[in-house]
Amino acid sequence: NAMLKGRDFTTRALIKKMNVEVICTTDDPVDSLEFHRQMKTDFDVKVLPTWRPDAVIKIGDNAKWREYVEKLGTSASISIKGFSDLINALEKRHSFFHENGCRQSDHGLDRFYFSAYDSSEVENITRKMIGGKPLNEGDPEKFRCAVMYELCCMNHRRGWTQQFHVGAMRNNNTRMFRMLGPDTGFDSIAPPQDAFKMSCFLSMLDEKDQLAKTILYNLNPADNEVMITMAGNFNDGTIPVKVQYGPAWWFLDQKAGMEKHLKDLSALGLLPRFIGMVTDSRSFMSYPRHEYFRRLACNYIGEEVEKGLMPSDESLLRMIVEGISYRNAKEHLGF
Structure with missing residues (x-):
């Protein structure tokens, strides 16, 4: 406790001690981002907003x-x-975030949500919701699909990276x-994903x-395997691994989950292009999980080399490990 009260264990000191270069927060479209602007002038680590329009x-x-x-x-x-009007408001805030x-x-x-719709349908559905009127059975799916499509178009237009965290039963x-x-x-953990709707939406x-x-x-x-192979369907060669299979998340962010993740990605995807670990905890003491992940990744790669399943080429292995540990994420996310 005495150490935690010292200057070396303030939030900013811990961030610098862990060699953090970029922090991306999670922010609602209505957020003013005032503190992000403030930190541009008084903190030498990049702290960038992340657009989270789930609401x-x-x-x-309906009332909420x-x-x-x-x-x-x-x-x-x-x-x-x-x-x-809803999309215009989101577009304006998206531009502000950019x-x-x-x-x-x-x-x-x-x-993932998917249902065929046309503009007049979703306009009427939205007006019904704003008026507090009941929806028909298929209306929520059409509305969610239409909104998600427009949000993804905004992401594409501004060259952003979009992330989909799916499968939580809350x-x-x-x-x-x-x-x-x-x-x-x-x-x-929610039941397995509807691969058909994921495929149709992407x-x-x-x-x-x-x-x-x-x-x-x-x-889940x-x-x-569904996610890894689905990502492969939409890599068009314009950039390396345009659609990525992300790191083990939440309940899977533990030894067995990360080891299974590495094995599955190596079997069905492209491990050398993997963007590596993510720290999505609200705790500033959670950065060592990157070291934990790197040790598991190196252990997995080392075992594959010992089995003769990966070449015993130090320069190649260094490139893979450095990419997974640092370079791939920096290049893919554009930091």
């Missing part, structure tokens, strides 16, 4: 959704009365949800040349 498609509670849409409209100085250094979006989804304990609210530690973007650099994260380990 736009959380339409289960309408309250959020009101905030979004205020932040963009747009009166939101329908779908086109001006403030944002180059990534992050989307926390229970699954707020399972109803009693604790009522007591503490959402996202308080009562989440678990294909829709690709067909219209609107697929940005993409990183796919799954929470049963989806590893």
